[in-house]
Amino acid sequence: MEGELLNLITGKNLSKGTKDALVWNGDHNGVYSVKFAYQNMRNQNNGLVNDVFSLLWEAKAMPKALSTTWRILLGRLPTFDNLIRRGVAATSSLCVLCNTAEESSQHLFLECIYAQRAWSLCLRWIGILSVQHKDISVHF
Numbered sequence: 001m002e003g004e005l006l007n008l009i010t011g012k013n014l015s016k017g018t019k020d021a022l023v024w025n026g027d028h029n030g031v032y033s034v035k036f037a038y039q040n041m042r043n044q045n046n047g048l049v050n051d052v053f054s055l056l057w058e059a060k061a062m063p064k065a066l067s068t069t070w071r072i073l074l075g076r077l078p079t080f081d082n083l084i085r086r087g088v089a090a091t092s093s094l095c096v097l098c099n100t101a102e103e104s105s106q107h108l109f110l111e112c113i114y115a116q117r118a119w120s121l122c123l124r125w126i127g128i129l130s131v132q133h134k135d136i137s138v139h140f
């Protein structure tokens, strides 16, 4: 976090007499709005990511499923790798299902042997033969 802070303030002019203020850089007025935040998020990502999120929000699924998928795509699930990165104590970083690899969204939903078996059954059930992609957004 210290390095991140130094990167943010490097090259900035800090002055003692000036009052601190929050300024939103996403809009020329410096005022935050959800509309401009959403536009900035869409513009920051490449077309593939935009397509993924467009597909996600257009999907006719339960809101909880959409929300969980959104968190998976952003890497925001409380998996062991995320918990350890945030300083939350964990006894092990290994996957709770297979106990052979570090638990991450990528592993839990794509690489774990149990996930692969589930995907295989689902794909066979709907009659699709497919190779699963290693990138979770492409897989989605």
Ligand SMILES: [Zn+2]
Residues within 6 Å of the ligand: 095, 096, 097, 098, 099, 100, 101, 107, 108, 111, 112, 113, 114
């Ligand atoms: Zn696993």
